[in-house]
Amino acid sequence: MKKQQNVLIIGAGLCGSLLALRLGQRGYNVSVYEMRPDLRKTKISAGRSINLAFSDRGSKAIQLVGMGDQVEKLCIPMNGRMLHDEKGDTIMSKYSGREHEYINSIPRGELNALLLTEAEKHENVNIHFNKKCLSVDFEKTTVLFEDYQTKKEFVEDADVIIATDGAGSALRKSYYLANKFLFSFSQEYLTHGYKELSILPAENGGYKTYKNALHIWPRGNFMLIALPNLDGSFTVTLFLSYDEGDYNFNNLTTPEKVTEFFQKEFPDTLELMPNLVDDFFENPTAPLGTVKCSPWHYKGNTLLMGDSAHAIVPFYGQGMNASFEDVVEFDQVLDQNLDSWEAIFETYETNRKKDTDAIADLAIDNFYEMKGHVANPIFQDKRKIEMALEKEFPQDYSSKYSLVTFNEDIGYREAMLRGRAQDKAILNMLSDGLISSSDDLNILLKKITDATNAILEDDKIAGLI
Amino acid sequence: MKKQQNVLIIGAGLCGSLLALRLGQRGYNVSVYEMRPDLRKTKISAGRSINLAFSDRGSKAIQLVGMGDQVEKLCIPMNGRMLHDEKGDTIMSKYSGREHEYINSIPRGELNALLLTEAEKHENVNIHFNKKCLSVDFEKTTVLFEDYQTKKEFVEDADVIIATDGAGSALRKSYYLANKFLFSFSQEYLTHGYKELSILPAENGGYKTYKNALHIWPRGNFMLIALPNLDGSFTVTLFLSYDEGDYNFNNLTTPEKVTEFFQKEFPDTLELMPNLVDDFFENPTAPLGTVKCSPWHYKGNTLLMGDSAHAIVPFYGQGMNASFEDVVEFDQVLDQNLDSWEAIFETYETNRKKDTDAIADLAIDNFYEMKGHVANPIFQDKRKIEMALEKEFPQDYSSKYSLVTFNEDIGYREAMLRGRAQDKAILNMLSDGLISSSDDLNILLKKITDATNAILEDDKIAGLI
Structure with a gap:
């Protein structure tokens, strides 16, 4: 492939910014378009979850782009699951019998910022913010964008377009709606949704509960988890059915009922979360879905990567790791010096899809294991x-x-x-x-x-x- | 449920006409809207495949509405699979070790006509043809139709709407596009498509090959099958990859290549099908897809049944049988005298979905078994x-x-x-x-x-x- 080819990336989230960096390192002309403002300049949410599990597959990708040391500083090791029972008693269940094997809690926003900054060090990488992708013409290899600041629409073209625009991908939607080729597609929702809550730092700035663990309150039909943040807080997530059981998202409608539910099921959290009721009614309830599709590419023109190709539920802590591993796999295919983008995309999908299908299924397995079987x-x-x-x-x-x-x-x-x-x-x-x-x-x-x-x-x- | 409730059925295909008949027998006011002309009055295709496999689950539904004798006259028993090898040698593999167990080939159009006529004998059942469903408002329980003759659009409402409008269901599309509730949905295509061909009757009006079998030419990566018709012909179907292998739908572009392919792979069919090349280039190539979704219903307003809820590939010969069994299962839920349509729909889906998911997966299993494992x-x-x-x-x-x-x-x-x-x-x-x-x-x-x-x-x- 000629290195001066123009690659347009839709979305500067974790996968898109890592991909831009890697393709920049390889010498491509890379233009990235992101609908949000630059998260390094504006205080915004970088996406739905504040912190993420970061482990070996993600780490391999970070090593590939030479950022191991920078990223390590953002990591809080979690050596195992700390299980909290109904009485508030805890037991630590390590992730591995090997001492050096643990996972990490990492802040999404800071990691994304590091990747953007590193990518922009390459003069052949340009990142444009506040540009929302409206649709992709995959026959012409062009994208229609709206500039959120000027409110104007404009079209960009490129030699190839790679969409890393997440679970709600505009390119995937274009594939589906265009009806120009046989597009297999599935979106499957769990009966449960999730809501983020928080354990704030202690008054002395420390952690109110054990720092180096992923905390779980497994209750069979629902569960609460907590991951540590660098500032002493924990991000807590409640996974609960929308409409089944005595307590569910549809019937937890008053402060009294929420408090009663936590008092009964998670009594040790009330002291940790005096802010519980405020968080509960301020934060949205979001669904949990799995997306699979095929093909990921249209000829040699366009390709889906990361969540746009394979969105998964969070229960294996592998969402970001799988998307980062996409970049490693794609990089390995580029090393083969195939003679067309179509051959590259085809080879990449053939190598990769069996694995992203597997992690999607594993993540659903772990939903049942975490909320039930661990106990x-x-x-x-x-x-x-x-x-x-x-x-x-x-x-x-x-x-x-x-x-x-x-x-x-x-x-x-x-x-x-x-x-x-x-x-x-x-x-x-x-x-x-x-x-x-x-x-x-x-x-x-x-x-x-x-x-x-x-x-x-x-x-x-x-x-x- | 009050019997005088108005039920609107979208689609008067096999499932819709059987459902209309059964609900008519139960005393509901039933209005059926079908986009095609009345197939009893116009010579049209009743759908994609000319004949279908009819077996015990379908038969149970036909018994339920008291039409066993009428339908039996349309049936040609097939006692087993007749396997044809590359040399043209055949071997008969029976479907069961029990003599009374066999499947039938049945003509789609005639069966549909019988059901329509029987349904219309009930004065509380009215069937309207040439009325295409454009969309369903599942909150208001109304349907927007276009009259193909007057070209005018009109809206109908009802107490409940049941969509039996097939794999491309307008109601299912409304569920998906409306984004008003979490709708799990999948469409999965096989790498293979299919094309219908035909073995015409012998000059004396008889059958050119053994009548009472489902003929299969299994070739590992592709296959040909044939089912008998009442007029002495067989409907033949070629299942072949779009783009893999030496011969595929994308490269079979000339009469010479088609003949070469059949000469090499299905030599005994050339004599049976002098019309092969004409059929091949006149008839369309169609995809093979599986559709699953959930929920099937929206509150007590609307329900998907038959292929609209669960389209499957044809390899188990269960498509029509599964849709007919839907009516049996629905009828059993009606017998429970539940107090709302919502309870009826919910109970029906809970009972039924596990089974239609299973037949969808079994049908895909059988694709691999028929084209490969039988040999x-x-x-x-x-x-x-x-x-x-x-x-x-x-x-x-x-x-x-x-x-x-x-x-x-x-x-x-x-x-x-x-x-x-x-x-x-x-x-x-x-x-x-x-x-x-x-x-x-x-x-x-x-x-x-x-x-x-x-x-x-x-x-x-x-x-x-």
Whole structure:
């Protein structure tokens, strides 16, 4: 590919700004158009969630663009899940039996700002704010924008257009509405929505509860989680059904009822959140949806990346990591020096889609696991065994969570298939009394490995994988 | 529910006309609006496929409205699949080991005509043709129509609106575009499309090939099928990739290439289809898609039924049967005398959606099985064992195909779970040499039943079903 090609990127969020930086480093002429104002100059929300989980797949992308040190300063390590029961008692469940494996809480806005600044250091990268994409003509490779300041519409063209404009992507909408090719598309909502709340910093500026954990209050049909911020606060998220159960978003309509709900279900949070009722009625309730589609590209003209191609629910903490990994995968395809953008886009989608489909499904699995199973005895036994195996055999065993989160050199699909088979093997052997968490670890490793391989082999013979 | 309620049905296809008849029998005031002319008076296509597979679930619905004898006259029994190999040799693979279990080929147009005539015998049922639904206001319970003859638009209201307007449903589109509630929706296309061809009757008016079978030419990546018609012809369908493989819809652009393709892959069809090239270039190529969505209803105002709620690919021969079964299920909910349309719609969707999701997935499974696996030795061994078990133990064993097709008293989802587990059990035991098709049938039944139950139990413990 000629390096002086003009690439137009729609959206300067996390994926778009990382992509702009990487393509800038590779020498392309990159123009980025973002509908929001520059978040480095205006105090605005950078998107829906204030902080995000950042782990190895995201980190690999950040290393690729040489920003590891800068980004590390924004990270708060979370070594495990701190589970809070109804009485307010807590138990810490580590993410891995390997000490060096943990995830991080990172502020979306600051990370986005760093990426924008780094991208703009390249004179071949230009970022334009307050320019909203109205539609994409994917036959002509042009975009219609509206300038939010002048209120004028204008058209830009480019050699290729890459849309990193998120779950509500204008390009994806153009694909769907144009009806010019067979476009497979799905949007699936959970019955639950979410609302952000907050634990403010202590008066001394410290953290009111344990800093280095992802806090979870699992309650079966709903849950509360909290991630730490650099300023001593925590961003808290309530995941709750819109209309099922005794308490739901549709019937929590008065301060009394909200307080009653938290008093009954999350009593230890009332002291941490004196601001609960204000937050609850000020902040919006938002839906949780999964978007999949195919194809991601139209010929060699346009391509969807990040959430625009594969929006997922947040329960695996992989949304940003998956979008960053898109950039790594795309970069690897660029390294192959294919002879057309169409070949590049086609190869990228073929390599990548199986993995983003997998993380979408894994994220939904984890919704059920987090709100329910973490409190289930057989799942706790499984977790205990897996922690011990990871500690004793760091090279030979990884749980599904570790495969997904800490093994950036295997794809999400492989992590899903192996991880699900392992889970099935362990749960069934525990249930049948064939293993117990007090067994010798060498024997456990062998039994679990053998049973996992047998499950994978059986599924293969039956044509299921 | 008050019987004098006004029900407006959009679409007088197979599902809509059966529903109109049943609701007419129950005493509702039913108005049906259909965009096409009356197919009893005009020679038009009643829809895309000329003939359809009609089996026990559809038959149960036809019995419900008392039309068993009339409909039986339209049926041509197909006792099994007649497989044609590359040399033109054939082998008959029966659908069931039980003699009385077979499927039928039935003409879409004639069946639809019968249903319309029967529905119109009820003075409380009125059917209006040439009225195209443009949009549905599901808040006001009104429909905007265009009269194709006068070109005028008009609005109709009703107590409830039921859309049976097929895979391209206007009501479903209104749900999607209105953005007034969370609407989960998917459309998934296969990489393959289809084209209809025909084997004309013999000069003496008879059938040029065996009448009582569904003919299949399975070729791994593509296939041809043929179903008999009452006039001695067969409707033939080619399922082929749009753009993959040596021959595909995109590159079959000349008579020479089409003939070469059929000569090479389906040599025995050339004699049967002297009209091949004309048919090929006259008939359209159409896509194969699956549509799922939820919710099907909006409050107690509007409801999707049939293909508008769940369009499936044709490979299980269950499209019409599933839509007819919708009417049976809906009728059973009406029998419960619930106190509002909202409760009726909610109950109906809760009962039914799991089953229509299952048949959608089963139909895609069968695409792979029909074009590939039917020619695979291990699948042939499985089929042989299952035929023998069904014959020997008619009360105790049913293959997945029989569970889906001939067991109308269990839902599609139960048929799918048990059927898939059985398939997995048999394929794995065959592959591991634990059973063979020459084993004693009593032992085979016990081994297969035990292994199937173990698979279901393992999946349950792992939370997979």
